Amino acid sequence: MRILFVENHAIFAKQVCALFLSAHAVEVVASLAAARKAVASENYDVLLVDYDLEDGKGDELVRACRVSHPGLRIIAVSAHVAGNTALLEAGASAVCAKMEFDKIQSVLEGPPGEGGTSRDASPVRKPAPGNALRAAGATEPSPAAAAQESGAAQPSLETARLILRPFSLDDAPTVVRQAGRREIADTTIAIPHPYPEAQARDWISRQSATWREGREIVFAIVLRSERRLIGAIGLREINSEHRQAELGFWIGVDWWGRGYATESARAVLGFGFQSLRLNRIYAHHMVRNPASGRVLEKIGMKKEGLLRERVRKWEIFEDVVILATLRSEWQGAQPP
Structure with a gap:
């Protein structure tokens, strides 16, 4: 044949x-x-x-x-x-x-x-x-099943201080200014420095398709009070068979230390377990970025191991910590 x-x-x-x-x-x-x-x-x-x-x-x-x-x-x-x-x-x-x-x-x-x-x-x-x-x-229905079957648009989430919404191409200049800061790029794998606007626009333009395909969902983190974009958070590598996904986020340097990463991460964790029916959500952070590790621990993730020289950033191999939480653990931590 x-x-x-x-x-x-x-x-x-x-x-x-x-x-x-x-x-x-x-x-x-x-x-x-x-x-x-x-x-x-x-x-x-x-x-x-x-x-x-x-x-x-x-x-x-x-x-x-x-x-x-x-x-x-x-x-x-x-x-x-x-x-x-x-x-x-x-x-x-x-x-x-x-x-x-x-x-x-x-x-x-x-x-x-x-x-x-x-x-x-x-x-x-x-x-x-x-x-x-x-x-x-x-x-049984897999993650993002409703969106895949009905063509539904990506949802938005709200917390006490934040709105988590889909990105639009109008956000590209802000993404470039914030994510393109060396402090952000330094501890993230996929973000370059400097960050070309064309690359930001390409990243944004692909998000609708990856959501419809059930592979990834990315939210723009926006301050409710000012409607100002301050970061991004999402679930990637959504695996329908094993009901798991990876959590990732970045917060603009000017808004560090105010709890926005923790607040948005808790919302996305709930979305993953409730709406996408995931069983496990995991995350990684470089050893030299303990601040991200503290955020992950605050939302209930537990350290699962150390991946030695797991990634290379700017020609340097970096050790990476992996943390995760399970649906059963998340449910047990919710108020009655």
Whole structure:
């Protein structure tokens, strides 16, 4: 069987081919452009398509192939429910989520159906409305389920002194001024110094999609009294299978020492356990940044270990502390 595997993670693709696709002739490409070129010049029996690609979304390719190659079997292979749902809606024949790639052979051997494109080609069928998660193999709704199924916008949270809302592109100059301070960048991995406004705008513009896909939620921390943006906080690496996510935050230097990090972190912790139904929320901080560690301890996280030279910041390898709290611990700490 000739297979075109459209996947931008080279190591993952190599492992999958070695473990599960060795009996087939497989070509791996990482972008929409390369996939379009390959489909136009070669004949394939099956197209395996991820959703997030180097130069766009996989559903663009699926729609194009449904027109140009109506008999081609197309299997959605995203790690995320929303991604697989989008691929199915674009015309994919079946789903084999990345976490279930040991089942890819049975999906490939499934009956092709009329024209080789029937959604009955896989044990996992196109979801009925409101049932996307179960069709993708989940036994109960996963994190961000309501948003994924209904397309709901990211919510906002409120505390006594703060509003936690989605970022907008209008916030980009403020993000650059505050997050771009060397004191902030010094102890965070992803924030550069200096911080180009174009990079801030790109970061903000991606947040709506990562929320809809159930991978991440980021809040702008805003003072209620002044409507002033003073920081950011969120949950990333949201894992539907294991019900966990990583908490991260930064507060502008001018507002350090006023309890805003703790106040916003408590709100996001509650959101994670109540609304996203997570079981575990964890966080990291560099050893030389004990202030962040104190914030995490105040919200109930417990130290789980020390990761020696876990990250590199400005050419220096840094030791990192990992802390976490569980849903049961958080519930036990709530007032009756």
